[in-house]
Amino acid sequence: MKKVGIFYSFRSVKTHQQVRKMIKLLGEANCEEVDADVATLEDFKKFDNYIFAVPTWFDGELPNYWDEYLPAIEDENFKGRKFAIFGGGDQKNYPENFVDGVGIMAEFIEERGGKVVGFTSVKGYNYESSRAQRDDKFVGLALDIENQAALTNERIENWITDIKKEFGIK
Template sequence: MKKVGIFYSFRSVKTHQQVKKMIKLLGADNCEEVDADVATLEDFKKHDNYIFAVPTWFDGELPNYWDEYLPTIEDESFKGKKFAIFGGGDQKNYPENFVDGVGIMAEFIEGRGGKVVGFTSTKGYSYEGSRAERGDQFCGLALDIENQAALSNERIEKWITDIQKEFSKKK
């Protein structure tokens, strides 16, 4: 498996905690952490496999750092690249747009020819709507640290196992 570029904001404490767990499962030698707050086009071009951490802010918005970074890569072809997306959301306080950021990012990636991997079941969540929902799956890993923190480790472990297989497959 080629080195995975893990893009997230180094300032996001909860996201950083989740990323640390993922790196441990993937193996530190297999990962490169990239701060989405200051990432460049060159940081993006170095990888074929990505994990994007995309929390949902407010009423279903991308965090500012993603809004600022996406124009940097929007003209690139994502063909032949694989992306696994995870994000935090709050299904009790924001049930109408739970983990929308994951869905927004998946739409951006797919619109440029990238392949989104790591779909997960919507079972076990209680929400009204989500842009990340595709049938009975999310187009990434949905984490609700506020309401279901006890389930996060198990969800992360299963998701990492699944995306490792996807990242290892030939194109």
């Protein structure tokens, strides 16, 4: 089995903390971290399974580093590849676009034939709308460190249990 490529900005302290928890649960030997700030097409091609960390910035936007990286991979065929997406949002201060970045990334992946895995329940959140919501699920893991920090570890543990099955990790 190829390693899981975990793409995130190494400059993001909160995201790094979340990724470290995920790597511990997935097993160090199963993961390779990739800095989304400097990632290349070759970095992308090394994997069949991915975890993308996609926080939502401002009024429902992708972080700059994702805006800069996506053009490098937009012409790739993602067929046969699986993607799990997680991201932070703030349901209290930005309830009208809670974790929109996760939804934007899921759309980008699916338009290129990739399979998004790791859907999670919207129960337990209080927000107005989200591009990451499909029916009663988010298309990834929604984390709100600002308002629900106490729920983060359990949410990550449950999500990684599902992701391991999808990625074929024992």
